[in-house]
Amino acid sequence: xxxxxxxxxxxxxxxxxxxxxxxxxxxxxxxxxxxxxxxxxxxxxxxxxxxxxxxxxxxxxxxxxxxxxxxxxxxxxxxxxxxxxxxxxxxxxxxxxxxxxxxxxxxxxxxxxxxxxxxxxxxxxxxxxxxxxxxxxxxxxxxxxxxxxxxxxxxxxxxxxxxxxxxxxxxxxxxxxxxxxxxxxxxxxxxxxxxxxxxxxxxxxxxxxxxxxxxxxxxxxxxxxxxxxxxxxxxxxxxxxxxxxxxxxxxxxxxxxxxxxxxxxxxxxxxxxxxxxxxxxxxxxxxxxxxxxxxxxxxxxxxxxxxxxxxxxxxxxxxxxxxxxxxxxxxxxxxxxxxxxxxxxxxxxxxxxxxxxx
Numbered sequence: 001x002x003x004x005x006x007x008x009x010x011x012x013x014x015x016x017x018x019x020x021x022x023x024x025x026x027x028x029x030x031x032x033x034x035x036x037x038x039x040x041x042x043x044x045x046x047x048x049x050x051x052x053x054x055x056x057x058x059x060x061x062x063x064x065x066x067x068x069x070x071x072x073x074x075x076x077x078x079x080x081x082x083x084x085x086x087x088x089x090x091x092x093x094x095x096x097x098x099x100x101x102x103x104x105x106x107x108x109x110x111x112x113x114x115x116x117x118x119x120x121x122x123x124x125x126x127x128x129x130x131x132x133x134x135x136x137x138x139x140x141x142x143x144x145x146x147x148x149x150x151x152x153x154x155x156x157x158x159x160x161x162x163x164x165x166x167x168x169x170x171x172x173x174x175x176x177x178x179x180x181x182x183x184x185x186x187x188x189x190x191x192x193x194x195x196x197x198x199x200x201x202x203x204x205x206x207x208x209x210x211x212x213x214x215x216x217x218x219x220x221x222x223x224x225x226x227x228x229x230x231x232x233x234x235x236x237x238x239x240x241x242x243x244x245x246x247x248x249x250x251x252x253x254x255x256x257x258x259x260x261x262x263x264x265x266x267x268x269x270x271x272x273x274x275x276x277x278x279x280x281x282x283x284x285x286x287x288x289x290x291x292x293x294x295x296x297x298x299x300x301x302x303x304x305x306x307x308x309x310x311x312x313x314x315x316x317x318x319x320x321x322x323x324x325x326x327x328x329x330x331x332x333x334x335x336x337x338x339x340x341x342x343x344x345x346x347x348x349x350x351x352x353x354x355x356x357x358x
Contacts, residue, residue, distance in 0.1 A: 049355040052344035054308055055292050057334045062288045062324050064221070064281040068259070070212035074272045075262065076178050076204035082108060082193040084172060090189055093200070097182045105200050106174040106187060120162040127151075127158035180204035203272060208265050210242065210276045213256035217322040221281060222247055228261050231277040232270065240270070242278075290327040295340040296320070300328055306341040306348055307334070308356065313341060315350040 086108040093105050134151040137143040184201040187193060210230060214222065224247060230240040242263035251257050261278055263270070270276075297304040300320050306313040318333030334340070339356075341348065348354070 049353040050344055050347045051357045052341045052354045054339045054356055055295065055342050057289055057291050057330060057336055057338045057340055059287055059336045060290050061285050064284040064286055066218045066280045068212035068214055068278045070210045070276055072208045072210050072270055072272055072274045072276055074203045074205050075207040075209055076180060078178050078202050079198050080105060080174060080176050080200040080202060082174055082195060082197045082199055084108060085194045086172065088187050088189050088191050088193060091185065091187060093182050095182050095185050099176050099182060099202060100179050101177055102175055104173045104175050108172045108174065108193060124158040124162050127155040131155045174199050176202050178202060178204055205265055205268055205272055208263050208270055208272065210261045210263065210278060212259050212278050214259050216251060216255045218280065219257045222259065229279045229282055230263060231279065233275055235269065288329045289334060289336060290324060290329055291340050292342050293326055293328050294342045296328065297345050306345055308339040308341060308354060311353055313348045313352045313354050
């Protein structure tokens, strides 16, 4: 009987020990689970923040000089053509010659034109004789007033025909209307030309024009008559000066305004077709609030920037101004010292939590 009681006690003790051990294990597992959940929640909280790089909006003294590139073109460039059809009798100039206004460059055989002048002269003489006869007859009543008026009309017509023939005869000489250098000669003695056939190309480079494009953010500071410094890559170390003669009133499709700068070239140092650079606003500076170009989301013209406030990205609408290389002027929407996001914007929306990295 005693042994039975001892066995029961042992069984009870064993059960209690097992239950205690299981309870202890269960408690420890629950504790570990809570700790793991807390750690996981903390990691998840950190992972919701997007890593970004930032810079500050700064007030800077900006050099307002602006460079624009273009090509020199002659102020005057004309193609001289034949006024009448015929065979070229002689060519009086060669390529590279300097010519003056009204100078004869070539002569076209004008036999036909000379015959026309002779015929027109004979017709005029006949009309004059008829007019004299009718006037004398009118004084004696031999002809009517209407007949006399007809004779006078024929005489005036004959005079006009002679002038036309003389002009045509004069056109056998191919002449230039402008001064310049013969850039190309397209005819030779003995060749046949038709009316309007291009014979010479005359270029005047005593004055050149540099045509450049200026963007909308820099055009406001320019005006006609303004002096502009010019640089020419093939003549290093020498500075030229010109004046703005034209500013287009309308921008092109790229929001650029064509501008023409005229430059005197008395020594023919510059040639048409050379590459030139205009430098606007040299020596002028001003304070401007700027941010890196990379702060803009999309293009600069979209005017959207993310600013960091309370560890969040705040979408901000700004008004962009002039471009200064890697920096863009901001006219409104930001203050000096504002932290703008320059990298990582692709993952951002308004109020997205952010983590600044260096």
